[in-house]
Amino acid sequence: MAESTVILEELNRLAPPAELRRAPVVENNRGLGALTDKLSEFAEGKIPRWWWILFIPSAFCAMVVLPMALIYQVSTGVGVWGNNQPVAWGLDIVSFIWWVGVAHAGTLISALLFLTRQHWRTTIGRAAEAMTVFSVMMAGLYPAIHVGRAWFDWFMFPIPNSNGLWPQFRSPLMWDVFAVNTYLMVSTLFWLMGMIPDFAVMRDRAVTRPRKFIFSLLAMGWTGSARQWHHYEKAYVVLCGLCTLLVFTVSSIVGLDFCTSMLAGWHATIFPLYFVIGAVFCGFGMMLVLLVPLRKWCGLENIITMSHMDKVAKLTLVSGLIIAYIYAIEFFIAWYSGDPYERWVFGHRLFGHTYWFLGWTLIAVNVCVTQLLWFKKIRANLTALFIIGVLINIGMWTERFVIVVGSLYQDFLPANWGKYIPTRWDVALYIGSLGAFFMMYLLFVKFLPLVAIAEVKGATPQGNPHHPLGGAKGKP
Amino acid sequence: MSEKTYGILAEFDSPAAILRAAEKVRDAGYSRWDVFTPFPIHGMDKVMGLKNSLVGWVALFMGGGAFLSVVGLIWFSNAFDYPLIVGGKPMFSVPMTFVPSYIMMILGAAVGALIGMLAFNELPRFHHPLFTSERFALVSRDKFCLLVGSTDPKFSETETRKLLESIGGAHIEIIED
Numbered sequence: 001m002a003e004s005t006v007i008l009e010e011l012n013r014l015a016p017p018a019e020l021r022r023a024p025v026v027e028n029n030r031g032l033g034a035l036t037d038k039l040s041e042f043a044e045g046k047i048p049r050w051w052w053i054l055f056i057p058s059a060f061c062a063m064v065v066l067p068m069a070l071i072y073q074v075s076t077g078v079g080v081w082g083n084n085q086p087v088a089w090g091l092d093i094v095s096f097i098w099w100v101g102v103a104h105a106g107t108l109i110s111a112l113l114f115l116t117r118q119h120w121r122t123t124i125g126r127a128a129e130a131m132t133v134f135s136v137m138m139a140g141l142y143p144a145i146h147v148g149r150a151w152f153d154w155f156m157f158p159i160p161n162s163n164g165l166w167p168q169f170r171s172p173l174m175w176d177v178f179a180v181n182t183y184l185m186v187s188t189l190f191w192l193m194g195m196i197p198d199f200a201v202m203r204d205r206a207v208t209r210p211r212k213f214i215f216s217l218l219a220m221g222w223t224g225s226a227r228q229w230h231h232y233e234k235a236y237v238v239l240c241g242l243c244t245l246l247v248f249t250v251s252s253i254v255g256l257d258f259c260t261s262m263l264a265g266w267h268a269t270i271f272p273l274y275f276v277i278g279a280v281f282c283g284f285g286m287m288l289v290l291l292v293p294l295r296k297w298c299g300l301e302n303i304i305t306m307s308h309m310d311k312v313a314k315l316t317l318v319s320g321l322i323i324a325y326i327y328a329i330e331f332f333i334a335w336y337s338g339d340p341y342e343r344w345v346f347g348h349r350l351f352g353h354t355y356w357f358l359g360w361t362l363i364a365v366n367v368c369v370t371q372l373l374w375f376k377k378i379r380a381n382l383t384a385l386f387i388i389g390v391l392i393n394i395g396m397w398t399e400r401f402v403i404v405v406g407s408l409y410q411d412f413l414p415a416n417w418g419k420y421i422p423t424r425w426d427v428a429l430y431i432g433s434l435g436a437f438f439m440m441y442l443l444f445v446k447f448l449p450l451v452a453i454a455e456v457k458g459a460t461p462q463g464n465p466h467h468p469l470g471g472a473k474g475k476p
Numbered sequence: 477m478s479e480k481t482y483g484i485l486a487e488f489d490s491p492a493a494i495l496r497a498a499e500k501v502r503d504a505g506y507s508r509w510d511v512f513t514p515f516p517i518h519g520m521d522k523v524m525g526l527k528n529s530l531v532g533w534v535a536l537f538m539g540g541g542a543f544l545s546v547v548g549l550i551w552f553s554n555a556f557d558y559p560l561i562v563g564g565k566p567m568f569s570v571p572m573t574f575v576p577s578y579i580m581m582i583l584g585a586a587v588g589a590l591i592g593m594l595a596f597n598e599l600p601r602f603h604h605p606l607f608t609s610e611r612f613a614l615v616s617r618d619k620f621c622l623l624v625g626s627t628d629p630k631f632s633e634t635e636t637r638k639l640l641e642s643i644g645g646a647h648i649e650i651i652e653d
Contacts, residue, residue, distance in 0.1 A: 175576055186586040201514075
């Protein structure tokens with residue numbers, strides 16, 4: 001005890017001045033054992049009341065509203081939605097892009113920040129990956145039923161069949177099928193593989209037999225030997241690289257669905273980049289919405305520290321600035337192209353009828369509200385971060401609505417013009433998917449290791465063999 | 477019942493201690509030994525002399541295989557088995573195959589990385605001799621263990637135990653196979 005106090009005093013004496021010091025990954029760190037207890041405590045404890053309060057409505061939406069919306073739509077037809085000519089892509093595609101977007105920030109936080117060796121990512125990476133997995137599931141649901149006859153979905157896969165039909169591989173819509181399915185599978189693999197060492201932690205701590213049995217199966221016999229870690233780390237870095245590629249690929253392909261169409265408002269080369277950045281921005285918003293309550297309710301204030309929230313907020317600001325730049329470029333190119341249809345569509349986004357307020361909403365939220373994150377006081381205020389997160393999600397949902405519906409409802413011939421008003425079934429499906437997402441997320445939060453236990457321990461000074469707190473001899 | 481020894485297990489308290497212990501066991505001439513830690517220890521690969529993991533090559537092989545198979549599939553389905561004319565373009569051209577093949581390359585490589593990792597680590601397995609040790613359950617928490625295997629040519633229950641004691645190992649126990 002006395003020895004470690006001396007070491008700490010020595011460390012404090014040698015440390016740089018406070019303003020130059022790097023924020024610790026974990027605050028109030030009392031050693032590896034206490035950290036393990038802290039991180040597995042929530043998954044092992046009793047189910048708190050707030051969990052039930054959130055879980056029951058989410059489960060209702062997922063188990064009642066979603067199946068009702070699906071059964072009615074699949075048995076009756078896409079006509080139950082507000083989709084019609086000229087607006088053939090309605091809320092289903094808007095929500096699809098929104099869910100894919102939410103997924104992207106999870107992968108970016110987890111994979112790209114791993115490749116750039118950002119230790120703070122260890123505390124929020126797992127929560128971000130789970131967000132990715134569940135929102136890609138929700139995203140995949142929409143195109144599958146949007147095709148109208150969901151029982152013919154297998155036409156989209158290259159399966160030999162007696163009709164001699166094959167998919168048409170030149171279509172970006174076809175690429176979407178591959179991209180979204182791959183994204184779901186790879187992000188699930190990445191998430192599960194990351195949890196293997198933590199399943200072993202849960203296995204070794206389990207007190208009841210069923211718990212021990214389940215986590216033994218999930219941990220697959222992990223012992224934590226140096227040879228296992230050696231292969232594991234290699235596989236992890238490979239998966240991180242692949243996931244980073246997917247961040248930039250999946251939304252680009254969704255963007256290509258739009259920009260290969262000869263429609264003013266869609267036919268722009270900026271779309272792949274636009275969708276990637278929009279996706280990441282929206283996902284960071286969702287990350288703020290999830291992390292602010294989680295760190296409080298799960299007792300993780302010392303793990304997901306204010307410094308981490310500050311960093312997520314800064315990343316949100318960066319992606320928000322790129323989005324603002326892209327909006328500006330989009331409007332500029334519409335004017336600069338000299339194309340009357342292009343000018344018409346963009347003019348009507350802000351000054352047209354029916355949907356003009358949505359255009360202003362997205363500028364107000366995505367461009368203006370985001371600028372609040374420049375202020376340190378705002379980044380240190382959790383309530384403000386939560387509200388900004390919610391607003392960004394609404395703003396980005398609006399953006400997709402403006403892009404999809406705003407470009408379709410008034411195309412080249414005034415005789416074709418129409419309107420799109422979502423029906424209750426459009427809304428029910430969206431609410432159902434939100435419910436399913438939150439239901440799965442809550443189950444994950446309660447029953448699986450919410451924070452990457454092994455990774456966090458490895459990122460602390462106690463886990464560093466070259467640090468005095470990790471047992472290294474001599475002066476720090 | 478003839479009991480076979482799997483090895484001798486010693487416990488250490490910190491990452492630096494296990495790293496020093498590993499160096500000493502290596503210098504004492506042992507070859508079949510391993511350390512068990514709650515997280516990867518920086519520098520341990522070098523001490524143990526582990527070569528670059530082959531998992532990356534498995535991923536490359538599976539990814540490349542997936543890429544080429546999808547190029548083949550697209551040629552077969554859109555240009556050979558049921559030639560499709562789309563916008564008067566050639567039946568088959570390399571650029572058109574790129575995106576689906578690239579996506580499937582990522583999937584193939586990811587599956588390859590996972591399968592490679594599991595295969596090289598001999599996972600999944602339901603039992604391991606070390607799971608019989610009560611102290612071993614602490615490895616996933618905050619303890620660091622070193623095991624000298626009984627298959628090591630220099631292994632001897634008394635001598636190895638002495639060595640482990642001299643380098644500061646605690647709770648030394650013999651693990652039965």
